[in-house]
Amino acid sequence: MLRRVKIPNLSQLKSRSQLRTILSNTGWLFADRMLRMGAGLFVGVWVARYLGTEQYGILNYGLAFVSLFTPIFTLGLDDVVIRHLVRESSNKEEILGTTFGLKLIGGIVSVLLVVGSILFLETNKILTIWLVTILAITGIFRSADTIDLWFQSQVQSKYSVIAKNIAYLLSILIKVALILSKASLIAFAWVTLGEIVIGAIALMVIYHIRGFSRLWNWRWNLSTAKSLLRESFPLIFSGFAILIFMKIDQIMLGQMKGDGEVGIYSAAVRISELWYFIPTTIVSSLAPSIYAAKEKSEYHYYKRIGQLLRLLTYISLMISIPMTFLSKYVVAIMFGSGYANAGPILAVHIWASLFVFMGVATSPWFVAEKLNHVSLGKTLFGAILNVILNFLLIPGYGGVGAAIATIVSQAVAAFFSNAVDRRTHKLFKIQIHSFLPFSPN
Structure with missing residues (x-):
């Protein structure tokens, strides 16, 4: 008896080809x-x-x-x-x-x-x-x-x-x-x-x-330049805010505690931020397909965003949990006894990765929805909060205080702020669902 062979249609072949490319x-x-x-x-x-x-x-x-x-x-x-x-x-x-x-x-x-x-x-x-x-x-x-x-x-x-x-x-x-x-x-x-x-x-x-x-x-082309800048203008300020998240702690430590404290803090941050290539790498590959899905199907568009968020949330937890307990030993092995004080800083700062990963994962959504100005507002608020917390915590707690300031401000900007803005309620629900091992459709 002859066996029927199922021949994939053109859309299936195209989908598989796109997946292989990604x-x-x-x-x-x-x-x-x-x-x-x-x-x-x-x-x-x-x-x-x-x-x-x-x-x-x-x-x-x-x-x-x-x-x-x-x-x-x-x-x-x-x-x-x-x-x-x-x-x-x-x-x-x-x-x-x-x-x-x-x-x-x-x-x-x-x-x-x-x-x-x-x-x-x-x-x-x-x-x-x-x-x-x-x-x-x-x-x-x-x-x-x-x-x-x-x-x-x-x-x-x-x-x-x-x-x-x-x-x-x-x-x-x-x-x-x-x-x-x-x-x-x-x-x-x-x-x-x-x-x-x-x-x-x-x-x-x-x-x-x-x-x-x-x-x-x-x-x-001047008109193209104006068009691109109109869209990117909010992202310029958002970029400033993001970099304040990432770098203002080192600058304020240098001004308030000296170069030595910056060196110790930088050792901890180097290990903590070592993993940030993961979300940027994944999102840079998947963003074009998310933009394309937006044009074709709202269901598949949000499904891809949800899958991306869940993946990056789980990866960040797999990094943060063990690093919390191993930070002292990791610093000692890598940097030596001269940087021993970086261990407690790393144990705290590593948890910023959870919200950094979330923030990177949601960036294509803000671009696709043309809500860059909303992203800008949340990021600017988080950046201002970060500066204030650094100013309050660094004098008494040094590098650990700077790490706490980073976590709190990242959490507010990338996660909690989406709960209080009606335009981002849907995104916040997807973020909540990203902690679950399944998609609650």
Whole structure:
């Protein structure tokens, strides 16, 4: 008897092909982050041990200070541009050219603002001023990340991974050489700048070799620029607020407790934030499919958001629970006895990951619903709360107080605020359901 063979229809084949593409893209991004996590953590710890708490504190203070100005050279464009490229890939030369121009202008402005601010705040700290100035110049060369946005929109992040890891591995080798040759602190800032420059060149070369289009065919369009900025404008301020969450604690610790305290706190935060690549990697691969689902089916759109939230919530809990009890030993093994006080800080700060993962998971929803202004309001409120709590807790509790401030402010902005806003009630319910092992349809 002949057996009937079921032939999948075209939509099934297309769906399977899209799934394979997403999984492949996610695999490349995870490989990238795993490489950075492994090599970067090893060399980063070596650098921390080599520099000691004081100079390591200065380095991280400088990195945190420069990062606060990141929204000026990114202009909040990334998610908005990816969505436009998904919908209007035939118009990519105009979108990419305009985005590159905006990011280049933003990079130049950010350098001027960073240098002016550090000169005003740290008048007598010449080493800090030079270090921050060198790190600030990276903003100009990050305009080449426009190419990365195209790769993300096409779910082809492997090309960005290859380009950026060429630069990253070179920087790792140079940092090892600097440690062995007993180089000064300022040399490590130059390596950071060099990595960004080489990565930008590698992105351009790979984009050209793959023949996606000629870079010189990119074109600027003023009306496109205005349109993109109108959408991204709330995200610029949201980006500031997010970075206040992530970095203001180190800056306030430096101002209120000194560079040594920043060094100890930075060691704990380095381990705690080590895992943040997980949500960003997963969401960068899944966001295009969420935007596409929004156009076709509301049911599948919310189903994908729910699945994403549940996945990231569970991953964050799997990290936070064991790290709470093992933090003292992890710090001792990695950083040595000089950083012993980072253990209690890590045990507290690690719980911020639960709300960070949630916040990243919900970001495509705010973009797809065109509620960036709502996201901005929640994030700004959380950022202000973070500053206030840092001001109240750091004098008495130091790094532990800064960690508590981070958790509370992240929880309010990414989770609890959605319960009191009728526009985000549905999202809050999905967040609640993400703690359950099943979807309560």
